[in-house]
Amino acid sequence: MSSDMNALQAKSAAPLDVIVVGAGFAGLYMSYRMRQAGLSAIVLEAGSDVGGTWYWNCYPGARCDVPSLEYSYSFSEELEQEWTWRERFATQPEILAYIRHVCDKFDLRRNIRFDTRVVSANFDDTEALWTLRTQADEAWRARFCVMATGCISEARIPDIAGVESFKGAIYHTGHWPQDGVEFAGKRVALIGTGSSGVQAIPCIAREAAHLTVFQRTPCYSVPARNAPLAPELVAEWKENCATKRAAARVSRVGVLHDYGTVPALETPADVRQKEFERRWIKGGTNFAYAYTDLGRNEQANECAASFVRAKIAEIVRDPETARKLTPVDYPIGAKRICVDTDYWETFNRSNVTLVDLRAEPIQSIGERSVNTQNGAYPADMLIMATGYDAITGALLAIDITTRAGASLRQAWAAGPRAYLGLAVAGFPNLFTITGPGSPSVISNVVLSIEQHVDWIAECLTGLGRQGVRQIEATDDAQERWVAHVQDVASGTLFSKANSWYLGANVPGKPRVFMPYVGGVGVYGNTCREVAEAGYRGFMLDGVESAKSRDVA
Ligand code: NA7
Numbered sequence: 001m002s003s004d005m006n007a008l009q010a011k012s013a014a015p016l017d018v019i020v021v022g023a024g025f026a027g028l029y030m031s032y033r034m035r036q037a038g039l040s041a042i043v044l045e046a047g048s049d050v051g052g053t054w055y056w057n058c059y060p061g062a063r064c065d066v067p068s069l070e071y072s073y074s075f076s077e078e079l080e081q082e083w084t085w086r087e088r089f090a091t092q093p094e095i096l097a098y099i100r101h102v103c104d105k106f107d108l109r110r111n112i113r114f115d116t117r118v119v120s121a122n123f124d125d126t127e128a129l130w131t132l133r134t135q136a137d138e139a140w141r142a143r144f145c146v147m148a149t150g151c152i153s154e155a156r157i158p159d160i161a162g163v164e165s166f167k168g169a170i171y172h173t174g175h176w177p178q179d180g181v182e183f184a185g186k187r188v189a190l191i192g193t194g195s196s197g198v199q200a201i202p203c204i205a206r207e208a209a210h211l212t213v214f215q216r217t218p219c220y221s222v223p224a225r226n227a228p229l230a231p232e233l234v235a236e237w238k239e240n241c242a243t244k245r246a247a248a249r250v251s252r253v254g255v256l257h258d259y260g261t262v263p264a265l266e267t268p269a270d271v272r273q274k275e276f277e278r279r280w281i282k283g284g285t286n287f288a289y290a291y292t293d294l295g296r297n298e299q300a301n302e303c304a305a306s307f308v309r310a311k312i313a314e315i316v317r318d319p320e321t322a323r324k325l326t327p328v329d330y331p332i333g334a335k336r337i338c339v340d341t342d343y344w345e346t347f348n349r350s351n352v353t354l355v356d357l358r359a360e361p362i363q364s365i366g367e368r369s370v371n372t373q374n375g376a377y378p379a380d381m382l383i384m385a386t387g388y389d390a391i392t393g394a395l396l397a398i399d400i401t402t403r404a405g406a407s408l409r410q411a412w413a414a415g416p417r418a419y420l421g422l423a424v425a426g427f428p429n430l431f432t433i434t435g436p437g438s439p440s441v442i443s444n445v446v447l448s449i450e451q452h453v454d455w456i457a458e459c460l461t462g463l464g465r466q467g468v469r470q471i472e473a474t475d476d477a478q479e480r481w482v483a484h485v486q487d488v489a490s491g492t493l494f495s496k497a498n499s500w501y502l503g504a505n506v507p508g509k510p511r512v513f514m515p516y517v518g519g520v521g522v523y524g525n526t527c528r529e530v531a532e533a534g535y536r537g538f539m540l541d542g543v544e545s546a547k548s549r550d551v552a
Contacts, residue, residue, distance in 0.1 A: 015129050015141040015142050015143060016040045016041060016042055016140070016141065016142040016143075017034065017039035017040045017041060017142060017143055017144060017460075018030075018034050018039055018040070018041040018042075018142050018143070018144045018145070018146060018460070019041070019042055019044060019130065019132050019140050019141075019142040019144070019145050019146070020034070020041055020042070020043045020044070020146045020148050021043075021044050021045075021118050021121075021132070021145070021146070021147050021148060021149055021398070022043070022044075022045060022046075022052055022147070022148035022149045022150060022153075022394075023043045023045035023047070023050045023051070023052060023112050023114075023148075024050070024051060024052020024053055024054065024055070024099075024148065024150055024153075025052065025054075025073075025099070025445070025446050025449050026052070026148035026150070026433040026434065026449040026452070026453065027043050027045070027052070027146075027148035027433075028043070028050060028099065028102060028103060028108055029073065029075065029449060029450060029453045030043075030146050030148055030433065030453050030456070030457070031043050031108055031111050031112070032075075032106050032108060033453055033454070033456075033457035034457065034460075035111070036457075037457060037460065037461045039460065039461075039464075041111060041142075042111055042112075042113060042140060042142075043108075043111055043112040043113070043148075044112075044113050044116045044118050044132065044134065044140065045112055045113065045114050045115075045116060046115070046116065046117040046118075047114065047115070048114050048115055049100075049114065050099055050100060050103050050108075050109070050112065051095075051096045051099045051100075052148075052150050052153065053150050053152060053153055053174075054092055054095045054096050054099060055096060056153070056155075056174050056175055056176065057092055057173060057174055057176065057196070058092050058093070058096075058176045058177075058178060058180075059092075059171075059173040059176040059196065059199075059200050059383075059385075060180075060181075060199075060200050060203035060204060061199035061200045061201075061202065061203040061341070062091065062092035062173075062176075062196070062199060062200075063089050063090065063091050063092065063199060063224070063226070064089055064090050064095060065089060065195065065224070065284070065285060065338075065339040066089075066255055066285075066444050066445075066446075067088055067089065067255070067256075067284070068085035068086075068087060068088065068089060068090035068094070068095075068229070069085055069229070069234070069237045070244075070248060070254075070255055070256060070444055070446075070447070071090065071095075071444060071446050072085070072098065072446060073102065073446065073450065074241070074245040074447070074450060075450060075454075077241075077242070079102065079105065080238060080241045081238055083098060083101060084234055085098075085229055085234065086228060086229060087226055087227065087228055087229060088224075088225070088226050088227050088228075088229055088283075088284075089224050089226045089284070089339070116134050116135075116136070116138070117134060117135040118132050118133070118134055118135075118398050119133055119134065119135050119398060119399065120132070120133045120398060120399040120400070120401070121133075121145055121398055121399070121400045121401070121430075122400075122401050122402065122403065123145075123401070123402040123403065123404075123427065123428060123429065123430070124402075124403045125402060125403050125404045125428070126403070128143065128428070128429065128469045128470050129141050129142065129143060130142050130143070130144070130145040130429060130430070132145065143429060143469070144429045144430075144431070144460060145429065145430050145431070146430075146431045146432075146433065146456060147394075147395055147398075147430070147431065147432045147433065147435070148433045148449075149394035149395055149397075149398070150394055150434075151388075151390055151391045151394075151434055151440050151441045151445070152174070152387075152388045152390050152391075152441065153174070153388065153393070153394045154388055154389040154390075154393030154394045154397055155172045155173075155174035155175055155384075155387075155388055156386055156387055156388055156389050156393075156505070156506060157172055157384050157386060158191070158384070158386050160362055160364070160365055161363070161364040161365070162364035162365040162366060162371075163365045163382075165365065165366065165367055166365050166366070166367065166368075166379075166382055167367045167368055168368065168379060168380045168381045168382060169181070169381050169382070170381075170382045170383075170384065171381070171382070171383050171384065172383075172384040172385075172386070173192075173196040173197070173200060173383065173384070173385045174196070174388065181381075183204055183207040183208040183381070184207055184208070184209075185209050186208050186209055186380045186381050187208070187209055187210045187212070187378050187379050187380045187381070188204055188208040188210070188211045188212070188379065188380070188381045188382075188383060189211075189212045189214065189370045189377060189379035189381070189382050189383065190204065190211060190212070190213050190214065190382075190383040190385055191214040191362075191370075191382070191383070191384055191385065191386055192214075192215075192216075192384065192385030192386045192387060193213065193215045193216075193217070193218065193219050193338075193385070194219060194335075194336070194338065194385065194387055195336060195338050195339070196385040196387070197213070197385035198219060198221050198338040198339075198340045198343045199340065199341075200383070200385060201213055201343060201346055201352075202340070202341060202342040202343055202345070202346045204383070205346045205349055205351060205352050208351065209351065210351045210352075210353070210378075211351060211352050211353070212352075212353045212354075212355060212370070212377045212379065213347075213352065213353070213354050213355065214355045214357055214362065214370060214377075215324070215325070215354060215355065215356060215357060216357045216358065217327070217330075217335070217358075217498070218324070218325050218326055218327040218328075219327060219335070219338045220305065220308050220327050220332045220333070220335075220337055220338065221308075221337070221338035221339065221340045221343050221344070222279075222280060222283065222284070222285065222287045222288075222308065222337060222338070222339055222340070223280065223283045223339075223340060223341070224283050224284060224339045224340060224341050225281070225282065225283025225284065226283070226341055244256060245447075248444065248447055249447065249451070249520065249521065249524060250520075250521035250524070251519075251520060251521060252289075252519045252520065252521070253439070253442060253443045253444065253519075253520060254439070254443040254444035254447035254448060254520040255285075255443075255444045257285070257286045257289045258279075258286055258289065259289050260275075260289055260290045260291040260292055261292065262291060262292060263291055263292050263293040263297070263300060264290070264291035264292075264293055264294060264297075264300040264303050264304070265293060265297065265299060265300045265303075267291065269303075272290075272291075272303055273307070275290050275291075276290060276303075276304060276307040277307075280307070280311065283339075284339060285337055285339060287304070287337070288304070288332065288333045288337050290304065291303075291304075294332070294333065295333055295492050295493055295494075296491060296492055296493065297493075298331060298493065298496075301331040301332060301333070301493055302331075304332050304333075305327070305331060305332040308327075308332060309326050309327070309328075311344070312325055312326050312344055313326070315344040315345055315348075316344055316347050316348060317348050318347070318348075321347050321354050322347075324354055324356040324359075325344070325347060325354065330496055330497035330498075331493040331496050331497065333493070334493050334494055334495075334496045334497035334499060335497045335498075335499040335500075335501075336441075336499070336500075336501075353377070355370075355372065355377060357372070360372035360373050360374045361373070365382070368380065370382070387500055387505055388500065389506050389509065390441065390500040390501070390503075390505075390514075391416070391435075391436050391440065391441065391500075391501075391503075391514045391515070392412065392416045392436055392503070392509075392514070393506075395408065395432060395435070396408065396409055396412065400427065400430070402426065402427060402428075404426075406426040406427060408424065408427065411424065411426060411427075413510075414510050414512075415503075415510035415511070415512030416435075416436035416437070416512060416514060417437075417478055417479070417482050418432060418435050418436050418437045418438075418473075418478065418481075418482075419437070419473035419474075419477050419478040419481050419537055419538075420437060420438060420481055420523075420526070420527055420530065420537075421434065421435040421436055421437035421438025421439075421440065421452075421516060422435060422438065422452060422455065422456070422473075422527070423471075423472070423473040423538070424473060424478070425472065425473045425474060425475045425477075425478040426472070426475075427472070428470045428471060428472035429470055429471060429472070431452075431456045433449055433452045433453060433456070434448055434449060434452060436512075436514040436515075437481060437482060437485045437514070437515075437516055438452065438515070438516050438523065439515060439516050439517070439518075439519075439520045439523050440514075440515050440516075441501070441515055442501075442515040442516070442517055443515075443520045444520075447520065448520060451520070451523075451524055451527070455527050455528075455531065458531065459471065459531065459535070462531075463540070466540075468540045468541050469541055470539075470540070470541050470542070471535065471538050471539070471540055472538060472539050473537060473538055473539075474537055474538065474539055474544055476537075477536070477537025477538070478537075480537075481537070484518075485513070485516050485518075486512075486513060488516065488517055488518040489513040489517055492517060494513055494517065495513065501513060501514055501515055502514070533545065
């Protein structure tokens with residue numbers, strides 16, 4: 001334990017200013033801002049190192065699908081200039097190296113306590129203090145609690161009969177062993193064809209004796225066209241990064257996509273085809289932003305979806321396998337679009353088998369097999385690329401309560417309700433970074449994290465200046481924000497797929513569309529206006545801001 005940590009522990013009888021839960025992109029930047037503001041803070045982290053999602057997700061092929069130049073912090077010009085990304089889309093090891101570099105540069109490790117899982121958080125309304133308890137039954141107390149627990153961090157292993165009898169190793173992509181896994185000579189079974197499966201499948205197929213892919217829902221995947229970054233491009237970015245970052249902050253999803261400006265349905269079919277082809281060749285999720293109506297109009301969306309379907313038919317040689325791989329019953333983009341390197345091509349390999357679980361659902365797992373009604377598929381190793389209890393899972397894994405009797409699990413029993421995705425009525429002095437009702441997973445999440453952290457940091461320093469001890473979202477403001485989030489989403493095609501954005505992948509999870517899709521620029525302005533109006537929609541020491549009437 002570092003001497004700083006000892007000092008913090010010794011001080012822990014006296015409460016800290018802030019406890020941050022999680023040492024990923026969000027928690028680290030929060031800790032940096034707290035130090036800058038002269039507030040005492042500790043970061044409690046379940047993992048043994050920094051990185052959060054990028055620590056746990058070290059499966060083969062793990063890579064970001066936002067361009068590296070943009071998927072990085074913008075708060076330090078010096079950091080921007082000294083770090084050079086190697087590839088267009090960074091690999092997990094490169095992102096983790098970057099995060100470690102940031103920690104070293106800003107000396108952030110001394111405030112982090114690793115291998116420390118928070119199990120509960122309770123707010124004492126009389127003392128205005130949070131007490132967080134860890135799995136090892138330690139208690140930490142602070143005036144403010146910031147949950148930087150991540151949106152896709154609570155891994156979900158489906159409940160499949162017989163899984164406990166499996167004799168081989170079982171891995172979830174989100175809890176991958178840090179020292180890697182050997183596939184040579186192994187018959188590998190992999191369940192799940194979302195972003196993680198799509199990235200891992202080609203890598204595993206190249207090494208394993210045989211790979212059987214169990215697919216429930218076919219995905220839409222576009223090529224990454226990953227490549228080393230040209231030095232001229234990096235130099236140009238570094239020279240203009242301030243302008244580029246500013247443009248990203250007011251864009252739709254926080255990424256400098258080539259956003260189309262006209263509707264697909266008002267574009268001649270041959271022009272549309274050429275545009276889709278151009279974007280397919282360029283690679284990345286830029287494909288999904290070709291026209292203004294792709295996310296709103298089913299007929300327009302069908303133009304893009306059928307383009308991808310035709311590509312699958314062109315690349316995958318066996319027509320029956322191609323048919324099984326082809327998504328037909330939901331719009332492209334309604335589930336998160338996947339970005340791949342050789343995904344479709346992998347199904348042309350002789351050591352890869354695709355099992356369509358819609359035609360033959362998994363009945364059980366045997367000692368060395370995955371069994372469907374059509375028979376037993378041999379397996380020495382089982383990989384769950386089965387996703388997450390996204391957005392709310394990591395928050396609800398912690399028993400968050402107040403002495404006054406509020407419980408987050410109860411408050412969110414019918415679905416999450418939060419004000420701006422930043423705060424929850426009934427839970428004073430608690431902040432959620434990229435919480436439900438904020439752009440979070442729909443956006444460049446590092447950009448959204450910085451926006452939230454900056455907002456919270458300014459809020460805490462402002463409250464300190466005014467001598468305010470307690471801030472809490474009002475029910476009224478929260479209800480209006482939740483309604484606004486649903487309203488904005490209802491004009492889109494997001495409701496047309498069983499996605500994790502809606503909680504549809506977790507049995508029993510209430511179906512509520514969780515991210516805010518009104519755009520990061522619009523959202524950022526709203527947050528700024530709320531702060532400028534004296535924290536409209538919040539109560540400060542129990543008194544509602546006078547201007548809190550018109551929030552959304
Ligand atoms: P995703 O996108 O939730 O994908 C999980 C996949 O696992 C998806 O294909 C699921 O099918 C499948 N799945 C889940 N449960 C089962 C069961 N019980 N049986 C069969 N198949 C199942 O998670 P990822 O880790 O790939 O990606 C998460 C995010 O990380 C990603 O969007 C990026 O932001 C990075 P389903 O579609 O539910 O039918």
